Amino acid sequence: MNTTELEAKVIEFIASKVENVDVSQITTASHFEALGLDSLDTVQLLFDAEEIFGVSFDGEEVKSLRSVGDIVAYISKHPPAV
């Protein structure tokens, strides 16, 4: 999948996890906190993302994921195991 497709898929996924925010309002620049997600919500989000994207969110790097764009970058860098 190319970057544009990945971005769209991640945005769609995030939209399904937040409340009172329309998918059209979410961009790669959107920060989780601004979308109403606290630190534990973010942990839950990454747990669900593992299933959807087939990627393991593990290690120190994960603690600095704060925005939609961060997730896109992480998945790009850690493609799913074949």
Add this chain to the structure above:
Amino acid sequence: MRVVVTGMGIISPIGTGADQFWNAAIQGVSGISNIQCFDASGQHSRIAGQINGFDPSSFLSAKQIDQTDRFTQLALCAANLALEDAGGLEGYAPRRLAVSLGSGMGGFSTFESSAARKLQNKSMPPFTVPRIMANSAAAWIATKHGLKGANLTCSTACSSGANAIGMGLDLLRTGKADAVIAGGAEACVLPLTMSGFEALHALSTGFNDDPARASRPFAKGRDGFVIGEGVGILILEKEEAAQRRGAKIYARLAGYGCACDAAHIVAPDMEGQVAAMQTAIEDAGMTPAQVDYINAHATSTPLGDVVETRAIKQLFGERAQEIAISATKSMIGHSIGASAAIGSIATIMTLHSGTIHPTINLVEADPECDLNYTPNHAIQKKVQTGICNAFGFGGNNASIVFTII
């Protein structure tokens, strides 16, 4: 009508029996070590406050061991110690003797092993459910000692033991019981339990190579709580009856308060903690000005210790700096449903002995935690009124007030 504590039983990572536990506590002994009870090499947190050398066969038959989870076995042993300490309750009618016990996880060791068996399509042992159910310990204590009155179990996470003791106080005050065996028991140093707490980022993971320093309430560099197991049991009676039978009286159980944050399912809220302490003090017919010791909930989480500090400052104002505080969990870890029962015993021993046990590992305090936490060394100080705090997941805040008699 005043309620008093006439017996205590405790099994903890730093000692069995009130004297052994207290001697270790005032010396600042750490009971935290690398996990030995299961292969923890795959866990992020590989340390715990474990009870070593506990042998249920020393007081239970093989059949009774088959029918009980570890948490029930610990509770039974501590109840035996407490009743022995109190000199027995034979003078009371059996229907007037109650049990009120707290446990956050109940028979979770049995749950974890049963789930593994089920996933492998193996058969279930017949006592699977009776071992797992949270009321198992209270039921077994009653059965062993013929206690035919109310048999209550409270499960409110980390405040289970405190609420159970409070419920015991209420049973006596409302005339529903003449004596209550009250406390909390937990045996949850287990793979699934620990992974669950790890997934919440609640456990300390940065001290696996230096376990004794991991549980560090109020200190800089704390990174979460250390899981622990244990049991604390109090024998509660009405003061007049206890005096009539010549019972040894340790302290008065003066008040109990419980207040829900109603804010977040796990993150603590200052107002709820203030309300629990305030309600407990008022229930004791006292004012905050009379409190001179706090056995803090203080689990060594970055957030929790700060919130509790703020709550203490909010309620006690300028006087907060004069109150001696100590964190038992710095030595034994967090035994969830048992923690407040053990903290209560520490509070009672503080009143009884005039010594305040230290909060260990407090080399450098978090700047946001600037009260008097009795760092590293016990101090001699006669205190008259102590509060034991317990602030559990679910925003469940409970405080218990003990006074000298």
